[in-house]
Amino acid sequence: MPRVACLHVPLFALAARLRSEPELGQEALAVFDGVRSGARGGAGQAARIVAANRVARRAGLRPGMTLTQARARVARLVARGRDPECERAAQQALLEVAMSFSPRVEDGEEGIVYLEVDGLERHFRGPEPELQMARALATSAARAGLPAGVGLAASKLAAKVAAGLPSSPTLVPAGEEARFLAHLPLARLAPELELGETLRRWGVRTVGDLARLPADDVVSRLGPAGQELHATARGLDPRPLSPRQPPPVFAEGLELEWPLVALEPFLFAARSALERLTRRLETCGLACARLELSLRLEPDGYAERALDLPAPTRDAKTLLTLVRLDLEGRPPGAPVVGFSFIAHPDRPRQAQLSLFGPPELSPDRLATTLARLFALLGPGRVGSPRPEDGHRPERFALVEYQPPPPPRVRPASAAGPVRGLLTARVLRPPIGLEVLTAARPDAAAPPCPTSVRSPRSAGIGGAVRVASGPWTMEEGWWTESPAAREYWDVELADGGLYRIFRDRTSGEWFADGIYD
């Protein structure tokens, strides 16, 4: 059995808070969980004390008290709510302490960290190298601002119990876990409430009392939970250490022999780095969702840039195109003497093939295609179109293209002949026009366009054969860019059908659509 050390920070919420605000150590400090009475939106659970420091405990504060009760006991109480950010940082610091000793570290959460220390005692001299190692662990944790107890045993549970004892560090000799646990109160094993009550009624007070009971009888009466507790009491921990895997770092780079000024030689070197990177991603079944490029410049300094991809891809050519476009748009401004790429990995999208329905686009190929289109055309020119609220025909929205999966069975086509719909090509932006108008017999009616002419490049012009309108459109009068237009449908002498409008604010004419 490998030797396992446990770092245990008692009252972790309080310790994490004191690590961030050490000046509060001399005050009566309590950390509470829940909602303060009188706080806005305080409809949740009442604030209760989770942990208190020694000064506050001496004054009579106990975990579980409401904040009001605590304030009644200690008038000058400093109360702080639980801070997840503080606790996350403290846990990370504890993990780093453990990883500075051993690469095999398990995160036990809430101020508990396990690490495998087999063979590490050889780094410490003296009569009791294991004890020295445990002391070194405690010292490192204290240096990180966390007062941790240390326990060493052959199982995680025994190490944890040992770390929770006041006489830290505590060493449990190999094979003596059961004897070590035997004299401890049963509560140290933290049994379930109902199970603990049953054992109390049986007269089981210590861990040893439980370990001495026949295993079969315990299982038949208490079930699997009792079996696990009984095994634990005998020093048999069923849960081995499961070391935490550090996230893989996908980085590739190169130190150049001489500084590069032109883009092409740099891209030549970058291509091979990107190909290596994508091969590594492929090996792990991952794709690149974000690419970071760090350029080391001459004589000193760095240029950093990040490329967000519309969808995870592992196509080196696409990534290289994106890098090229980014560098062309924002040159680093100094010769480059080294570079590194870091890929943020993500799972590539998967497609479900269908037997009867239309085929689905391969997510990997779609991602690559979209990335290459973005690289070619830039943002705002590729996406899935959506109509926007309002009446201005030139307005639209583009959203990310994520087609839903195709139907499992191809829908039957519409039966019978279908008529086409007359639609208009929207002219973005609208083309300015010179329009001649004539009064109509009805004096109250607005004048009717009789002739239209546009700049030569637009090619719209001629006498108006038929005109239909006006239809007024007013939108956004409360905004900074209101629209007040009078729309006409006109047929010109050359047969062209146009949608034109007069801007009621400026009086100018525009064509914003061609019926086609």
Place this chain on the structure above:
Amino acid sequence: MAALALSSELADVSPVATARRADVERLRAGLPAALQGRVWRARELVRRPGEGPPGEERLPISLPAFDRLLAGGLPRGALVELVGTRSSGRFALVLAALAAATCGGEAAALVDLGGHLDPRAAQETGCDLERLLWVWPKYLREALAGTEMLLTGGFPLVVVDLGSPPVPGGRGEDASWLRLARTAEAHRASLLVAAPYRVAAIAAAMVLRTQVRRPTWRGKGREPRLLAGMDSRLVLERCRGARSAPSAPSAPSAPSDHSPGAGIELERRSA
């Protein structure tokens, strides 16, 4: 493949095969309409490598004139050129093709050189906008490059609309269009190029021309006028290597410039 073809030929002359064919026909008749076209005999399955399943070589767009002229719809793996002047109904056909593909659950892409798409109008035509990818290039060069990316990306329908004249970037090089036609063929994709004038030259397997007939106006005399729709005419100018489909007896067997064509009625949904 050879073994399969031989067995299918033998199957055609044996009485057992006749019974099997009848069985297949009976099976087809008993299936829902959506699945009838998905059951094939071995002989029907013998096809060239790279071809899609039988019955899926065309994409019908539900406009009778268009589908009739193209022997059932847009061919897969070919470049079809749609030429038309302003207000000739060219854009309506583009949207109809996109609507047909997206409603059938397929993804489609529109390379819109002029940025003319009105998403609301596309929705009214029946387009499923979630399946439609809109690409808005600035120049013809970008449009051609983007089209090739879309074809190699696996889009079963790519429509290139070059907008109104003048097309920014001119006609493009013949080699570029040939390359696109080859890419469409390799990926079994339908490529529809809608342009104000001929651009694809010999790369186009079919060339259709939309011609202006007349707009339809409601209201006479002093009554206010209302644009109600438009009549257009569709003419098949060129059809290279078209195989007549048994289900479309009016397949273009002898295409010529004097093809009688077909009328298309386009109506306006709302004023």
